[in-house]
Amino acid sequence: MSLKQPLLSLTGVNTYIGQSHILQGVDLIVPAGHVTALLGRNGAGKTTTLRSIMGLWRPRSGQIVFDGARLDGLPTHEIAARGLGYVPEHRAIFRDLSVFENLQIAERKRGDLDRALPKLHTLFPDLKRFESRAGRHLSGGQQQMLAIARAMVADNRLLLIDEPSEGLAPIIVGAIVEALKQLKGQMTVLLVEQNFRMAAALSDFYCVLDDGHTVRAGEMAELTSDAALTARLLGAG
Amino acid sequence: MITLGILALVLLDLFARFEPRVAVSILLSGLTLGAIYFLVSSGLSLIFGLMDVLNFAHGVLFMAGAYIGYAFYASGFGQSMDSNLRFLIAILVGGASGALLGGIMEFALIRPLYQRPIYQVLLTLGLTFVGTEIIKAIWGTVGYFMETPKFFNTNSPNCPSPSLLDFLADNCSSILILGRPFPSYRLFVILFGVLVFVGMITLLQKTRIGIVIRAGVQDAEMVQALGVNVRRVFTGVFALGTGLAGMGGVIAAPIIGVNLAMGQEFLLQGFIAVVIGGMGSLVGATAGALLLGLARAIGDQLVLSGLQLPWMEQALSLSPSIARASTVLIMALVLLVRPAGLFGKKD
Numbered sequence: 103m104s105l106k107q108p109l110l111s112l113t114g115v116n117t118y119i120g121q122s123h124i125l126q127g128v129d130l131i132v133p134a135g136h137v138t139a140l141l142g143r144n145g146a147g148k149t150t151t152l153r154s155i156m157g158l159w160r161p162r163s164g165q166i167v168f169d170g171a172r173l174d175g176l177p178t179h180e181i182a183a184r185g186l187g188y189v190p191e192h193r194a195i196f197r198d199l200s201v202f203e204n205l206q207i208a209e210r211k212r213g214d215l216d217r218a219l220p221k222l223h224t225l226f227p228d229l230k231r232f233e234s235r236a237g238r239h240l241s242g243g244q245q246q247m248l249a250i251a252r253a254m255v256a257d258n259r260l261l262l263i264d265e266p267s268e269g270l271a272p273i274i275v276g277a278i279v280e281a282l283k284q285l286k287g288q289m290t291v292l293l294v295e296q297n298f299r300m301a302a303a304l305s306d307f308y309c310v311l312d313d314g315h316t317v318r319a320g321e322m323a324e325l326t327s328d329a330a331l332t333a334r335l336l337g338a339g
Numbered sequence: 340m341i342t343l344g345i346l347a348l349v350l351l352d353l354f355a356r357f358e359p360r361v362a363v364s365i366l367l368s369g370l371t372l373g374a375i376y377f378l379v380s381s382g383l384s385l386i387f388g389l390m391d392v393l394n395f396a397h398g399v400l401f402m403a404g405a406y407i408g409y410a411f412y413a414s415g416f417g418q419s420m421d422s423n424l425r426f427l428i429a430i431l432v433g434g435a436s437g438a439l440l441g442g443i444m445e446f447a448l449i450r451p452l453y454q455r456p457i458y459q460v461l462l463t464l465g466l467t468f469v470g471t472e473i474i475k476a477i478w479g480t481v482g483y484f485m486e487t488p489k490f491f492n493t494n495s496p497n498c499p500s501p502s503l504l505d506f507l508a509d510n511c512s513s514i515l516i517l518g519r520p521f522p523s524y525r526l527f528v529i530l531f532g533v534l535v536f537v538g539m540i541t542l543l544q545k546t547r548i549g550i551v552i553r554a555g556v557q558d559a560e561m562v563q564a565l566g567v568n569v570r571r572v573f574t575g576v577f578a579l580g581t582g583l584a585g586m587g588g589v590i591a592a593p594i595i596g597v598n599l600a601m602g603q604e605f606l607l608q609g610f611i612a613v614v615i616g617g618m619g620s621l622v623g624a625t626a627g628a629l630l631l632g633l634a635r636a637i638g639d640q641l642v643l644s645g646l647q648l649p650w651m652e653q654a655l656s657l658s659p660s661i662a663r664a665s666t667v668l669i670m671a672l673v674l675l676v677r678p679a680g681l682f683g684k685k686d
Contacts, residue, residue: 156564158563177563177568178560178564179567179569182563182564182565183566188564194561196553196554196557196558197557198556198557199553199554203553203554207547207551207554207565210566252565256565
């Protein structure tokens with residue numbers, strides 16, 4: 103797929119939570135085979151954008167197109183079945199399930215896990231070591247790795263990752279960045295990340311949201327080479 | 340853990356006050372009652388854990404199972420059959436009607452209301468009244484007595500059976516346990532409860548659907564985001580829970596009869612068991628049910644014999660309502676120490 107045919111695109115998406123108009127016309131393009139960072143201040147609508155894509159909040163208007171087909175209006179489980187893996191904010195690991203069961207539940211076809219497991223264990227060796235440990239006994243970093251691995255068990259083509267560095271020590275963040283770097287080129291990723299350095303290190307493209315609007319989008323190189331622009335868009339370097 | 344330890348000590352102390360053979364019969368009576376409470380509380384707990392639905396209609400489905408199972412058992416349709424087989428089928432009929440009614444209820448009535456918890460409570464509470472009236476219209480207000488099948492109800496000069504092995508040969512209605520007769524059917528109820536418990540644990544721990552249920556209790560939204568159609572699982576678990584209740588109604592019928600009061604009574608005890616054990620945990624619902632059953636059995640015995648504490652010259656006679664109130668008292672005590680219940684899983 104070329105850049106002109108993005109894997110995922112959002113056009114004029116409006117999402118309400120109760121009476122609040124959170125997304126006020128988000129436009130977003132996620133090119134196939136690349137990592138796109140979704141940036142913006144707290145409350146800009148980044149998490150809501152991911153949840154709207156997954157159908158966890160239903161957009162009131164606008165289009166969400168994945169691989170040429172509309173996603174908006176479909177129930178969440180059907181959206182996931184189209185090939186979207188979701189790594190939510192706060193990770194949402196199943197605490198009472200073992201590491202293995204946390205991965206097992208993400209199988210959509212028999213054999214998904216057998217096929218994915220070797221790759222996941224190379225990427226995150228801890229998951230092999232703590233296979234039978236309950237989710238609640240994992241450290242924050244291990245939970246984050248498990249959440250990412252869980253989204254990769256099924257044959258997904260797009261990963262939506264929300265704030266993977268949140269609440270983690272810098273050294274753990276480094277490990278997760280390394281793991282995600284290995285994914286680059288193999289998978290399409292839409293990454294929400296407050297930590298700009300991490301986002302810049304991983305992403306090829308960016309999209310900045312503010313107050314529920316798309317403010318600017320382009321190639322990551324344009325941001326990393328222009329500190330003034332970055333500061334103006336994100337309010338920090 | 341500490342709470343559990345204290346509870347165990349209190350129970351042990353209470354049992355030590357009786358002579359052993361009396362203590363054993365109380366224990367068995369308590370387990371019998373506990374097994375029936377478990378059939379109600381396990382479904383209530385799973386349904387609440389997974390769907391956040393407080394199913395007030397659970398009691399009326401328990402009762403519906405009892406009436407429908409009884410109707411089959413007593414009907415001409417089944418009379419030509421051996422009473423043991425007829426009884427087994429009656430249990431299945433009760434379970435199937437509970438599951439079917441519950442499944443339809445979830446699919447048609449509760450599903451549109453997942454976003455509105457208050458409406459669900461009103462709905463399931465309303466269905467209780469509707470269901471009771473329907474049962475009244477079909478079967479009238481008089482209760483029925485359901486006979487135990489032949490396997491637990493055969494007369495012979497050897498009765499009561501001196502041991503479990505002898506029972507298998509002569510099928511007496513009572514078995515001597517430490518010299519005291521105990522109804523053999525009640526031992527079957529305990530065994531049935533154990534089998535259902537083992538079955539449920541296996542389902543939850545060893546199967547894919549079990550993993551989905553356990554994960555869904557914590558975070559149904561995330562399960563859905565992994566591509567699982569959670570709504571379908573909801574309907575299935577609802578039907579499973581109400582099916583167990585329907586089965587429980589038939590199992591309980593030879594002990595408590597088939598009547599219009601049974602639904603409310605067992606709904607209340609089921610809820611208390613769930614609250615004690617902690618919402619959403621099968622082990623909790625089981626522990627709560629057993630605790631209630633034992634408390635009730637001890638309470639009943641104390642009402643019979645009176646309560647004599649060391650400093651009392653004369654035994655204090657207790658009114659039967661104390662035995663009934665004891666279950667609520669236990670709930671209050673457990674909640675004071677552990678607001679989430681003994682094994683609470685919900686956030």
